[in-house]
Amino acid sequence: MSDGRPSLDAEAVEFLLEILELRETRLSGAAAELRPGPTALLAAAGLLVPHDHEAVTASLADHDDVPVSLAWSERAGGLAYFSPAVGPVAVPGERLVRRRVDMAAVLAAVASGLGLPRGRPSSVLVDGLLWEIGEARVGRRPARVPLWFARRLSDPAVQRQVADAARARPHTRPRVVLTSARPARVRDIAVPGAVVVALRDVLAAPDGLAVSPDILDARLSGVPPVAAGPLVLSPDGTRLSINGGDPILFRSEAQKEAIGKLVDAFYAGTRLRARDLTHHHSLQTFFGKAKWTRLAPFLKSKGGLWGFEP
16 A cells, blocks of 8 residues: 555455445454455555444354354453353454445545545445546546446446436546446446446556556557456457467357356356256257367366356
């Protein structure tokens, strides 16, 4: 971070973007325990801040995993619950603290390299979902670019709210709507008078939140993103490269939809049932002999669930 705070790493950045796609941008103590490293970095950078405390936890002493209420205990020296076996049981404070994303800090980090006018903080357009960041300097463009940020943009309800906000606030120049959603989930989303850009596609570095003005300028000029990772699917869903190999071409809408779902599932760490991809054929028949010959070494079934293993 430019203000002397600890720097992030790629895992922390990805974790933050995942939190931004949750219904509420809050993290329980138990969830933080699952990702202690990224949580610590985000907290140290001021991007995750304390919000409140849990009032209920699971029993640590009775081994029955039942929810128990918490109350202040002088004897335990903090928040505790009563166990019939051992009496008051103190619960570590870190396990109880709930954190929230500091959106002002996130948006400041995102726009830190875009030369925004000083003294003009971001403003809320749709509570908890959409913010106006400001007028950004992008590459060598003569005019500043209006910049918004939206989270959960892959949700149709959020799309409607963002579209309504765009219609209510028309601009003489096309604006950019940055989003924390994964690129594959927003490639076909249209916002009136705007270009939708996934934040992951325009980061200056994977271990930071700052947008690169040059990469963003290239995106606005029509240059497609260069995706990092073993699977690279073109924005229109017609070309898939695996491990940098020659692209596999898909022309039918059904095949483009299926391959998009499989790529999304790979980067989300999940797998899919065959019937989630096609209702009428085996995958081999669905993709055809030529494409299946190229897909089969990397597309595997485990327990009836299909996924890429590049």
